[in-house]
Amino acid sequence: MGRNLKFNIFRYNPLDSRSVPHTDSFSLEETDSMTLFIALTRIREEQDPSLQFDFCCRAGICGSCAMVINGRPGLACKTLTRELPDEITLMPLPVFKLIGDLSVDTGTWFRAMNEKVGSWIHTDKTLDPDAHEERMDNALAEEIYELERCVECGCCVASCGTANMREDFVGAVALNRIARFMLDPRDQRKEREYFEVIGTDEGIFGCMGLLACEDVCPKELPLQDQLGILRRKMGWSAVKHLFRFG
Amino acid sequence: MAIDTTIYDRSSGVSSAILDWLQMLTGAGLILFMWSHMVLVASVNLGAGAMNTLARFFEDTYMAQVGGPLIGATFLLHFILAARKVPFRTEQQSTIWKHTRALHHLDTWLWLVQAFTAMIILIMGSIHMWTVLTDLPITAAKSAARIQGGFWLVFYLILLPMVELHVGIGFYRIGVKWGFIKRSNRKGLKRFENILTGIFILIGLITIIRFMTLSI
């Protein structure tokens, strides 16, 4: 016999004029290896079909299911209920626009982020389709991959006090993305150009080193280290610039 | 991040970076000062003579007369720089407060402590500096008299932990922000920092007790 779990879930349907933000409670008996994916799906199918939440891969790969679980942002599909107390409180991610209940609009935010940081290889080379690929050191490829593992779940943004206070802060995810391209020799952007994007208070100098991003990232990206490297690089870049032109 | 496709006017250039440098440097400068300050004040534990000698040395070399106001200026500058990060709008305050309470995350709490202690330090530190600097020279006897008066005892008992917490957290944060503290050594350095803060508070307390018992 499993425990009897109590779920307190934030409810609000912004499109329904009669709806006001409130909390609904549901109870469910815990089963073996129950994840929040299994639990929420069951609640929706057995108790309240109108409950909104997002799952896609249910395997911790796609980043759809981030929500605030007992106060902490995390991926619901890879959260085993057995690691949680009997009472589980679920809230939608802050910072992002609410769609309804636990569902938030990450798509619009991330598209804007990707546009803002120029999340693609900037190059003036053209591809010769019949030539060999450019060579790359395997260790470097793996290093780039390490930073590319981000699933754009938004946990780092939601957990960041700075991002919560200041909506113009780009968040650790964007800074990490820049770090990824700075590593990549195929991207021909100069330090100066990266500086234009993140050498500001909306960028790396807005980060206050709260490290919640580092501590909640479900993919365990090395955010702390990358943020440190970026601040040093951008800091030096500014100093060099000052002496050259100032 | 605001979802806004407006192209920002980036004429601000490197100013954010420079301000961040200055914030860090003033912070680091103040840390150094606080440590020297500790040496000066705590020297009373070695005897009133030790403190007096040190104080006289600073005055004879005009370090107190010039350095004092300079520290005051740094203090002010640091305040102005760091204040850019402090939430002054009530809406932001309530956001960060709710956020921090829900998150159960020590480093976020530490920042809140830092911002809170900063406000206390701003007021109490200014009063304290004014009092000391307008009543030069510094002697162990004068200090002891002040503290034994009672008001200043309470004053320092509040200010001391505020300062040490702020300094300790600030030190850790500089390490994190500029990448000296890494994922690999964060745990160890954080512990080191906590212990250091504890030791400084302890020395401070001993010093206050020493002042209390110093015969004027």
Added chain:
Amino acid sequence: METEFSDLLCIGAGLAGERVAVEAASQGFKALCLSLVPPRRSHSSAAQGGMQAALGNCAMGEGDSPDVHFEDTVKGSDWGCDQEVARLFVETAPRAVREMAFWGIPWNRVVPGKSTYFKGGKQYEKVEAKEKEGLITARSFGGTAKWRTCYTSDGTGHTLLYTMDNKVVELGVKVHDRMEAISLIHDGETCMGAVVRDLKTGKLRAYLAKATLIATGGYGRIYRETTNAVINEGAGAIIALDTGIVPIGNPEAVQFHPTGIVPTHILVTEGCRGDGGTLLDVNEDRFMPEYEPEKAELASRDVVSRWMIHHIRRGLGVKGHYGDHLWLDIRHLGAHHIKTKLREVEEICNNFLGIDPITQLIPVRPAQHYTMAGVRTDKDGAAYGLKGLFAAGEAACWDLHGFNRLGGNSLAETVVAGKIVGEKIAEFLKGYEVSFKTSVIRDCMVRDLERIERLVSCKDGNEDVYRIRNAMQDELMDRVGIFRNGTDLQKAVDNLEEIYERAKKVGIRSNWIGASPELTLAIKIQGMVRLALCVAYGALKRTESRGCHAREDFEARNDRDWLNRTLATWKEGDSLPTLNYEPASRVIALPPGSRGYGESKIISADEETSEEA
């Protein structure tokens, strides 16, 4: 009525949809993608193993060429594929991989010198050539003669999709996410776009386009146990089938993956076995060499899946809370290998099972994995039956995979087909004009509005949509699974017909204002059951075994009668699909023969008498 216009409407923003959009946009056309989820969350991101392309850079891939790849693919398909398409595919794949490298994929590269690898649990040594240093390397995958699978650690699909979407952002192609196409706008001859439901607000919109592409991925979710994402419910196939004209190719061709973890069916990559992982039974004995002496665990997945079920049926499975299963063993690969090359696998085991694969065995069982079936197109990606309609990726039956897809060939298909079909669409668009007939658009819109109105007002009944979906899933899982036979299939068809009648009586029980997850499912439930009927009925009628379609009552592959492709269409008002057949391939470069693995009972094309059991 809100309306959006574009030259190309891509329904789906996974790898295939975005690759096509990128091609069209690069040539100056206005492309627009729709997706149920933000594009980077599309299921392509879940592919871990890698994509195939005959580069021949790594030591174990020496001597590889498109010809070898071609042979592997055709054999893999059990001669069910279109050989012209397969040829086109293998020739283009290397270029597609290099193009992706140019766009930013951090492919793993050749590291010169000695290194060790595992095969079947034993350790071997290989030496990578110095002159190949830094070129794109490859790993081993089931059913291939050479190491040909290019990869980025265990996040190949993820890096491919992120890189593709980066390209989309760079080109400024719009992606409208949380948008679901619920029907195609057409007049019986020309497709003009789609009626789309906004999953944020529940509102309907018309998206009009000169060319419409279906790239909605697979539809594993019509099965109970599947490795697919929860959004893979077949909307693309459904809206095509609903036209009554466009056929679904080979609906009965459904692939199962040998290693879904029990109980959540999350896939652990084939890379586990490629790198030397082994399968064990209840006695912790390795059993695959017994059935497949040569390839053992590396035989193609239909073969491995089948032997696993066979072994379980012999009573050698491990009894568990969620039914019988087998073990996957990767312990001997060592902590370092698992933590670097198979990290995702380690994570999955820790997070979803609470076990440590470095020291413990992983419980696995075959689960539905891939739909070779899909919207039937010609080799240019143009759908049969409607002008201006195209399909690509897993949603399409292009037909590269026939009755069994090789691991690593589907990621490759998305980018290769995406490139080719994109070029063809661009050609099609040049100088093409279509008049959007307002009456047609209005009719389509009104029909969908009415459909929704009936659901929310419970006009036709108040059947619970979830129960109907579950009944359908169970039916397919239990009777149209890995092993099939006439009796079960007939029963499945009968039951599904009954379920179909109930599906028509679904009513919404909850507050449907806004996005309403219940309504979202209810809108497509009938279509899902129709699709399930195509699968079951197609399987019932195909009285042979080919690739993943394994009939216990017709064990032989029958090239005399069944070297063909099923084409299923659905006439309005019918309760069963209409099945037609076309030759599997017009061009036959590689004549049917033995695959070299799996049981091979073959009735060859020139055999006279039937020996049907």
